[in-house]
Amino acid sequence: MMRSIRQILAASLLGLLVLGGACDDDNSGDTGGGTPATPGASGEFPVTLERADGKDLTLEAAPQRIAALSPGHVEMLFAIGAGDQVIAVEQNADYPPEAAAMEIKLSAFEPSAEAIAAVDPDLVIISNDLDGIVAALDNLGIPVLFDDIDTRITTIEEVFESIEEMGRATGHADEAETLVDGLQERVDAVVEDAAGLDGPTIYHELDVTGGFFSVGPESFVGDLYSKLNAENIVEAGEGAYPSLTQEAIIDRDPEVILLADAEFGQTPEVVSARPGWEAIAAVTNGRVYAIDADIYSRPGPRIVDALEELAGLLYPDESSWREAPCSACFAAPA
Amino acid sequence: MLGVLRRPRLSGVDAASLRRPLLGPFAFGLGGVALIGVFSLLWGAADIPPMTVVRILLYHLGLPVEVDWPRSWDAIVWEVRVPRMLLAGLVGATLAYSGTTYQGVFRNPLADPYLIGVAAGAGLGAALVIVSPLPYTLGPLSPVPAAAFLGAMTAVTITYLLARVGPVVPTVTLILAGTAVSSVGTAAVSYLMLIDDNRALSLLSWLLGGFNTASWERVWLLVPYALLGGLVLLPFGRALNVLQLSEDQARQLGVNVEALKVGLLVVASLATAAAVAVSGIIGFVGLVVPHIARLLWGPDYRRLLPMSALVGASFMILADLVARSIAPPHEIPVGIVTAFAGAPFFLYLLRRQRRASLYA
Amino acid sequence: MLSVRDVWAGYEGRSVLRGVDLKVGAGEVVALVGPNGCGKTTLLRAVSGVLRIERGDVRLAGDELRSLSSRERAQRLAVVPQGAALPPGFSALEQVLLGRTPYVGLIGSEGPDDIAAARKAMLLTDCWPFAERPVEELSGGERQRVVLARALAQEPRILLLDEPTAHLDLAHQVRTFQLAAQLGRDLGLAVLAAVHDLTLASLFADRIAFLEGGRITLEGTPQEALRPETIERVYGLPVAVMAHPTTGRPVVLPDISRNGHAAGTPL
Numbered sequence: 001m002m003r004s005i006r007q008i009l010a011a012s013l014l015g016l017l018v019l020g021g022a023c024d025d026d027n028s029g030d031t032g033g034g035t036p037a038t039p040g041a042s043g044e045f046p047v048t049l050e051r052a053d054g055k056d057l058t059l060e061a062a063p064q065r066i067a068a069l070s071p072g073h074v075e076m077l078f079a080i081g082a083g084d085q086v087i088a089v090e091q092n093a094d095y096p097p098e099a100a101a102m103e104i105k106l107s108a109f110e111p112s113a114e115a116i117a118a119v120d121p122d123l124v125i126i127s128n129d130l131d132g133i134v135a136a137l138d139n140l141g142i143p144v145l146f147d148d149i150d151t152r153i154t155t156i157e158e159v160f161e162s163i164e165e166m167g168r169a170t171g172h173a174d175e176a177e178t179l180v181d182g183l184q185e186r187v188d189a190v191v192e193d194a195a196g197l198d199g200p201t202i203y204h205e206l207d208v209t210g211g212f213f214s215v216g217p218e219s220f221v222g223d224l225y226s227k228l229n230a231e232n233i234v235e236a237g238e239g240a241y242p243s244l245t246q247e248a249i250i251d252r253d254p255e256v257i258l259l260a261d262a263e264f265g266q267t268p269e270v271v272s273a274r275p276g277w278e279a280i281a282a283v284t285n286g287r288v289y290a291i292d293a294d295i296y297s298r299p300g301p302r303i304v305d306a307l308e309e310l311a312g313l314l315y316p317d318e319s320s321w322r323e324a325p326c327s328a329c330f331a332a333p334a
Numbered sequence: 335m336l337g338v339l340r341r342p343r344l345s346g347v348d349a350a351s352l353r354r355p356l357l358g359p360f361a362f363g364l365g366g367v368a369l370i371g372v373f374s375l376l377w378g379a380a381d382i383p384p385m386t387v388v389r390i391l392l393y394h395l396g397l398p399v400e401v402d403w404p405r406s407w408d409a410i411v412w413e414v415r416v417p418r419m420l421l422a423g424l425v426g427a428t429l430a431y432s433g434t435t436y437q438g439v440f441r442n443p444l445a446d447p448y449l450i451g452v453a454a455g456a457g458l459g460a461a462l463v464i465v466s467p468l469p470y471t472l473g474p475l476s477p478v479p480a481a482a483f484l485g486a487m488t489a490v491t492i493t494y495l496l497a498r499v500g501p502v503v504p505t506v507t508l509i510l511a512g513t514a515v516s517s518v519g520t521a522a523v524s525y526l527m528l529i530d531d532n533r534a535l536s537l538l539s540w541l542l543g544g545f546n547t548a549s550w551e552r553v554w555l556l557v558p559y560a561l562l563g564g565l566v567l568l569p570f571g572r573a574l575n576v577l578q579l580s581e582d583q584a585r586q587l588g589v590n591v592e593a594l595k596v597g598l599l600v601v602a603s604l605a606t607a608a609a610v611a612v613s614g615i616i617g618f619v620g621l622v623v624p625h626i627a628r629l630l631w632g633p634d635y636r637r638l639l640p641m642s643a644l645v646g647a648s649f650m651i652l653a654d655l656v657a658r659s660i661a662p663p664h665e666i667p668v669g670i671v672t673a674f675a676g677a678p679f680f681l682y683l684l685r686r687q688r689r690a691s692l693y694a
Numbered sequence: 695m696l697s698v699r700d701v702w703a704g705y706e707g708r709s710v711l712r713g714v715d716l717k718v719g720a721g722e723v724v725a726l727v728g729p730n731g732c733g734k735t736t737l738l739r740a741v742s743g744v745l746r747i748e749r750g751d752v753r754l755a756g757d758e759l760r761s762l763s764s765r766e767r768a769q770r771l772a773v774v775p776q777g778a779a780l781p782p783g784f785s786a787l788e789q790v791l792l793g794r795t796p797y798v799g800l801i802g803s804e805g806p807d808d809i810a811a812a813r814k815a816m817l818l819t820d821c822w823p824f825a826e827r828p829v830e831e832l833s834g835g836e837r838q839r840v841v842l843a844r845a846l847a848q849e850p851r852i853l854l855l856d857e858p859t860a861h862l863d864l865a866h867q868v869r870t871f872q873l874a875a876q877l878g879r880d881l882g883l884a885v886l887a888a889v890h891d892l893t894l895a896s897l898f899a900d901r902i903a904f905l906e907g908g909r910i911t912l913e914g915t916p917q918e919a920l921r922p923e924t925i926e927r928v929y930g931l932p933v934a935v936m937a938h939p940t941t942g943r944p945v946v947l948p949d950i951s952r953n954g955h956a957a958g959t960p961l
Contacts, residue, residue, distance in 0.1 A: 107528070206535075207539065209547075210536070210540040211544060239664060242664050243665045245378070245665045247378045247410045249663075251410055252663070253406055279408065572803060575781075575788075582739070582744050585742075586743070586768060589800065632783050633781060633783035634788065
């Protein structure tokens with residue numbers, strides 16, 4: 001259920017509101033689930049990693065009690081076989097099922113140094129330095145790997161770099177490399193096939209409660225569309241996650257609309273019925289699709305699934321992609 | 335330039351000359367709103383020639399105009415720009431006349447229409463629906479405006495009941511109770527945002543308010559409340575003047591102060607709740623527009639109520655025009671524009687008019 | 695005209711007035727005196743319908759106060775309050791027109807009758823020359839006359855004055871009272887004025903009523919009421935009372951030479 005993009009945008013909007021109130025994290029606590037784990041096969045320690053804040057982090061041995069405060073990192077860790085070393089996950093980490101079933105949940109949106117320290121981690125992996133949490137954990141002497149995937153990453157390749165970094169940090173460098181090689185191969189195949197095609201114009205919708213939030217080419221989600229040779233109605237230079245005017249969307253007339261907010265009620269039927277939207281080609285041609293926002297906006301290994309699924313949605317006539325694992329398309333209008 | 339707005343001189347004192355000062359500014363304001371309204375329709379992210387915009391408007395008003403524009407332009411002008419402008423104008427007018435009423439009833443220049451819990455209540459109502467599994471749609475029957483409206487009215491009712499001391503509702507108690515209720519509402523919204531951080535973006539963008547999701551439906555949702563509120567409050571300008579004396583003096587002049595206060599607040603809150611329900615919590619307008627009107631046209635509530643409504647409408651339409659067209663295709667929260675544009679203008683008036691004595 | 699019989703009233707269960715009896719006839723000026731906290735303002739608030747009466751009976755021109763609507767009451771009785779704050783930005787005329795509220799109603803607007811009444815009130819109080827000036831530009835004395843004019847614009851038959859001159863200098867105090875008393879007599883109003891200054895009360899009132907412990911303990915002409923022993927008992931201060939050199943009315947002077955032992959409190 002995690003939408004890192006949503007969190008970042010929300011955090012940026014938060015500054016505009018005056019909302020008092022204390023935060024209350026009740027997920028502090030019992031270290032009940034401390035799983036004993038064996039270190040991974042490959043890996044050389046000590047290892048020194050560079051953090052997003054420019055500082056170095058040196059790990060003397062493979063960490064055995066990892067608290068992963070971003071659903072993307074959780075997916076990466078499990079995908080490279082470091083899942084056994086994870087003892088606590090971000091509260092929105094719902095994939096893979098082993099991570100979702102984990103007892104200790106932490107909040108990355110309102111991080112609490114106390115709650116994190118209480119699980120006694122030997123490595124905290126964090127993607128957002130909200131509320132000065134990195135410094136707070138530094139002060140407590142808890143090793144923190146600050147890898148700002150949610151804010152930094154703008155391409156799939158950078159996701160792969162982060163996966164490799166996770167491999168080095170956990171002693172699973174070889175598995176990470178193998179995983180990335182396989183993923184890169186799939187990406188290359190799709191990109192190659194799409195290169196010669198005439199891509200449609202697209203509008204990707206994140207949220208419409210108070211404004212039409214979308215993604216631009218400089219965003220990580222936008223990179224999927226660039227790779228598929230599709231033309232985003234948000235142009236380069238117009239922002240990574242712009243709040244568009246409704247008028248601009250109608251005017252730019254996307255041929256395909258992808259709804260990352262379908263689970264909040266913005267289904268293809270609802271969107272097609274919006275006043276004025278009947279003039280949009282995507283609506284006229286019934287090319288409004290609901291997508292699973294978790295996969296599409298989370299920097300993790302499954303982003304390649306999203307890319308393949310998207311290829312099928314954007315190019316329905318290219319039958320070679322029909323076999324792509326359709327992980328998320330739950331509805332498409334007639 | 336502002337000659338028409340100056341305090342009228344009473345030469346031969348008769349009833350007509352006392353009423354006349356209302357007409358000049360009112361015509362001026364009404365013309366201003368109409369001009370700004372039409373003007374705002376000409377701009378937008380889409381590059382539509384102004385003449386075409388005008389012809390699209392005429393076409394929809396039933397005039398025989400040959401359709402030679404793309405369907406998308408029609409949708410942009412008639413389904414997006416027009417309802418958006420109308421909604422902004424209605425919300426601006428409603429917040430401004432409600433703010434004027436609140437300031438008059440509380441005899442406090444810092445009162446705004448959110449003072450006794452409308453905003454916090456609406457925010458909480460909207461938040462509950464947004465984090466709930468109910469589907470939120472832009473279409474008819476969208477539960478968010480309804481929940482926001484109910485939340486606002488509930489909060490105001492709680493404030494009123496808390497503030498009641500026997501048969502009367504002392505102003506200070508009302509403000510304190512309103513602050514307490516608002517704090518609880520705001521805290522609850524913050525809490526909901528934390529426990530469902532998925533929906534934090536939706537919630538925050540709703541709370542910040544704006545007109546990007548405007549539609550004819552929302553216009554029709556607001557129209558009855560905005561008009562009713564305005565038409566009911568307008569005749570009470572003189573009564574608000576009387577309230578500017580002390581409450582004892584108002585009573586000694588035969589005014590049932592308690593009933594008047596409660597009645598005015600209920601109507602203003604109802605209208606504000608409807609405005610907040612369709613546009614979120616837009617700050618500043620309800621607080622400062624009444625002062626702008628006061629600085630321009632003096633403290634007489636018979637003039638203030640209609641004039642602040644007109645200034646509020648013009649101001650909000652302009653602010654929304656800036657919000658949606660300053661950085662296309664981006665939209666910036668209109669509350670930012672209202673604060674950025676309104677505050678300096680207000681300060682300018684305050685210094686230039688030397689009417690600061692009004693606040694002595 | 696104004697008749698108060700056995701009136702009890704107070705705040706939150708504490709009765710400040712405990713059976714007040716008082717009558718003021720048409721064209722008569724009665725000064726209500728007594729030490730701080732004796733209930734002068736409370737009595738005026740009770741009579742003007744602002745404060746609920748617990749027991750007793752107030753009649754305005756023959757009609758029971760309770761039976762009158764607030765508008766009817768305000769058409770018969772007007773109040774010149776203590777240090778009335780006037781909202782800035784309104785002209786003197788606009789302020790006086792507010793006095794027409796009992797006739798105009800909540801949502802009406804003033805007609806020619808109302809303007810005529812306001813004009814008349816302003817001419818009587820000599821406010822007309824500055825009718826169009828905003829009140830914040832007026833002097834203290836001018837403002838006080840505007841407030842008096844506003845009360846007269848109510849066309850009342852009873853006029854209550856609640857220490858209306860407390861914040862004015864001597865000349866304005868005297869002139870305001872002189873004006874109010876004279877207008878009251880000329881227009882046949884029943885005037886009841888709460889006054890601090892006994893000498894001032896003596897100069898303008900037909901009768902003086904002492905309010906003490908929530909009751910009227912003494913009432914009479916200035917000569918009858920203002921006796922040294924009475925004042926000493928009520929205020930706890932020894933005084934000398936002399937005759938005014940020209941009017942012959944009593945003038946009250948504190949007697950500092952005897953200060954202290956008469957009040958029974960050693961210094």
